[in-house]
Amino acid sequence: MIVRAFLRWAETAGAHDRARAAVALAQAFLRLGPEDPQRREAALAMLHLLDDPAPSVRRSLAETLAASSLAPRAIILALAEDQPDIACHVLTLSPVLTERDLVDLAGRGNRLIRGVIAARPNLGPGTAAAIAEIGDAGEILVLLENPRAAITRYALGRIAERLGHDGAVRARLLERRDLPAFAREILVRRVGDLLGRCPLVAALVEPARLGHLLQEAGDGAVLRIAGGCGPEDLDRLVQHLAASGRLSIVFLLRALVEGWIDVFAACVTALTGLEDRRVRSLMATGRHAALRALYESCGLSREVAEIFVQATLFWRRRAAEKNPLAEGSLLEELENCVPRPADPYAPVNELLQLIERMEATAERRRGRLIPQPDRFAA
DSSP states (O other): OHHHHHHHHHHOOOOOHHHHHHHHHHHHHHOOOTTOOHHHHHOOOHHTTOOSSSSHHHHHHHHHTTTOOTTHHHHHHHHHHHHHHHHHHHHHOTTTHHHHHHHHHHHHSSSHHHHHHOOTTTTOOOHHHHHHHHHHHHHHHHHTTTOOOOOOOOHHHHHHHHHTEEEEEEHHHHHHHHHHOHHHOOOOOHHHHHHHHHHHHHHSSSSHHHHHHHHHHHHHHHHHHHHHHHHHHHHHHHHHHTTOOOOOOOHHHHHHHHTTTHHHHHHHHHHHHHOHHHHHHHHHHHHHHHHHHHHHTTTOOOHHHHHHHHHHHHHHHHHHHHHTTTTTOHHHHHHHHHHSSSSTTTTTHHHHHHHHHHHHHHHEEEEEEEEOOOTOOO
C-alpha cells in the first residue's frame, strides 16, 4: 500500500522533491529493524528510484547509502554501475561491495571507474592486482598514491613490467620501500632502453659502444640492488634474472671479480638446481675438481670454468688473510694459473681482458675515494 502511494506521488512530483524523498527513504531503511515490515516497503520504493530519469535522485540515494553496511546489496550493485558521478560514492565508500565485486567492476568499467576504485580506502590486494594488470598510467598513479591500498609485491612487479617506461609511475615505484628487487631490476632495464633510444645519446655515442656502456651500467646497478637484498628477495631476483636469460657469463664473472659473493652463490644455485647450502659449502671448502664440476654444471665450458675456479680460490685466500688490501690482483693470479690460448679471440682471452678492465675500473673508483689536497689553498 505504501509503495503504491509513493509511486503515484512520484509520477507528479518534481525532481527536487523526489531527491528529498530518496534521502528520507534511505535513512528510514537504515533506521528500521530487520523485522519491521516498513523496511521492506522502503527497499521496494528505493528499487523504483533506481530507474528515476533524474540523476539527482539516484545521486541522493547513493550519497545516503554509500557508507552503510546495512544498505541493500541489490541497490548498491545497481548504483555502482550508474553514471560515474553517482557510482563514485558507492565505489569509494560502500562496505557492501566485496573484493570480488570490485574486481568485476574494475574489469568492466572505464578509466574513470577504475581510478575511483583505485582511490578506495583499504583497497584489497585482489582489486589492486586487477588494476595493476589492466590500468593505464593515470589509474596506476592513483593506486600507488593510495596509502591504504594493499598492493602485493607481485602486483608492483607487474606495474614495473607494464608501465616502467612512464617516468611518473617509475618515480612513484622507486619511492616505495616495499618495492621488490626484481621490480627494481625491471626499472633499471626500462631506463636503459629509454637511454638507448634517446636521439641525443645515439648521436653522441656509437651504437656498439652505447650497447656496451648500457649493459655494463645495467649489470652494475643490478649487482648493487642484489647486494642490498635479504635472502628471500635475492632468490626471487635471481630467479627472475635466470628466467629472462640475464645470468650471462659476463654478469657472473663481474659478480665474482667485484666480490659480490652472496649474489654469485645465489646465481650458481639457480643455474645448477643444487641447494644453496651445498653450493656455498663447495665454494668455501670444495677442492679444485669439485669447484670445476660445479661451474661446468652451470653450463660453462671447461676452459671458462677454470677461470671461475681460480677466481674462487683467490677470494678464498683473501678471506683467510683477512686483508682485502693485500698485494696482488686477481688478474695476476689468473695470468699465472690459466694459460692464454694463441687465438686472441678465444673466450679465455676475452674474459681475461674483461677482468683487466674490471680491475682497472675498480682501481679508479678507489682512487676517487682518496681525499684530495685543496688545489686552491693559499
